[in-house]
Amino acid sequence: MTDRDWRCEDPEQQLVWASATSEALRVLEGKWKIVIIIQLFAAKSPLRFSELERRIEGVNQKMLIQQLRQLEKDGIVGRMVYPQVPPKVEYTLTEMGIALGPSVEALVDWAFMRREALGH
Amino acid sequence: MTDRDWRCEDPEQQLVWASATSEALRVLEGKWKIVIIIQLFAAKSPLRFSELERRIEGVNQKMLIQQLRQLEKDGIVGRMVYPQVPPKVEYTLTEMGIALGPSVEALVDWAFMRREALGH
DNA sequence: TGCAATACCCACCAGGAGGTAAGTATGACC
DNA sequence: GGTCATACTTACCTCCTGGTGGGTATTGCA
Structure with missing residues (x-):
């Protein structure tokens, strides 16, 4: 470990x-997935659609749904439907999503360092 | 940090x-990039083409070059040419590539955990 | 009657990622 | 002269990702 x-x-x-990791990384690929994940981490509570x-600035509905569905299928996010109108x-x-914490943290650190290195 | x-x-x-991180993650996207990075980490020394x-099982030359070029452009790997024939x-x-260590480690851990959870 | 709010679905399209197979350049060796 | 090794490049093709613009269902409310 x-x-x-x-x-x-x-x-x-x-x-x-290498193959396990690239397979796992493929779960995070997609233009909006880490953004979604970071938002869910930051919110510390469930978020409505x-x-x-x-x-998330710049997403459209189709994209948001598509990415959420893929994250759901991959066991990263959970979906709770309340039978209401509207x-x-x-x-x-999910637990597996929360387990991404260290990875996200390390990536955030690296992204930060990278920004510094490239000049803000 | x-x-x-x-x-x-x-x-x-x-x-x-979120934007910094998704931008940074985009640097790692591509079918062979983490595989390349992990191989370079594991080798602990420069590797020839x-x-x-x-x-790396399954890459072809065009893909390998393409991914290496992108990693080079993004400052993750360095390229050293020796004027020889052949x-x-x-x-x-690079330094920035080595700085990816913690991220790769966390991702490897997560990938491992994920495999276990999904039933190897 | 008709509109608002919410969480979607569908048809369609452009561009790019990934892949195959072939070609290029160079000098050494037989 | 022909072959070999190395590190590429090029042409071409397919399929997927991301994106736009619409449509749908349900009920409350004016």
Whole structure:
């Protein structure tokens, strides 16, 4: 679970780590996914569809839904439907989504450092 | 530089982190990039083009070059050309590439956990 | 009657990512 | 003269991602 494994010399193991990781990264690919994830982390509570739409500048509905559906399928976010009119749907991070915390944190740090290095 | 920032409540800050991070993630997107990065980490030394090609199962030359060029452009890998015949080119992680270590580690951990959760 | 609010779905399109197969340049070696 | 190795480049093709602009269902309210 630490770097003792993934930096090892065994080429077989490297392939295993590399393929698992690229497979996992593919779950995060998509123009709006990390934005959604970060918003859900920051909110610390479920967010409604329209709330996400409002918070994420530049998404349209189709894109937001598409990305949410993929995140849901991949087990990152959960969907809670309230049978009301007008409809109400809430999105949350699942356990697996919350487990992304360290990765997101490291990526945020790196992104920050990168911005600095490239000159604001 | 820690989670005290990116999980804050300030919506302005959230947008800054989210956009910086999605921008940074876009640098890692591409079917072979993390695989390349992990191989370079694991090798602990520069790798020649043909060596990368040999280690990464399934890439073809065009894809490998394309991804290496993009990683180079984004400042993740460095390229060292030796004026020989037959040609010799070595690829290394730059400082910014090495700085990806914690992110890669966290992602590897998550990918591992995910595999377990999905039933290997 | 008709409009507002919410959370979607559908048809369609452009551009780019990914992939295959072939070609290029150079000098050494046989 | 022909082949080999290395690190590419090029032409061409397919499929997916992202995006636009509409439509749908339900009920309350004026």
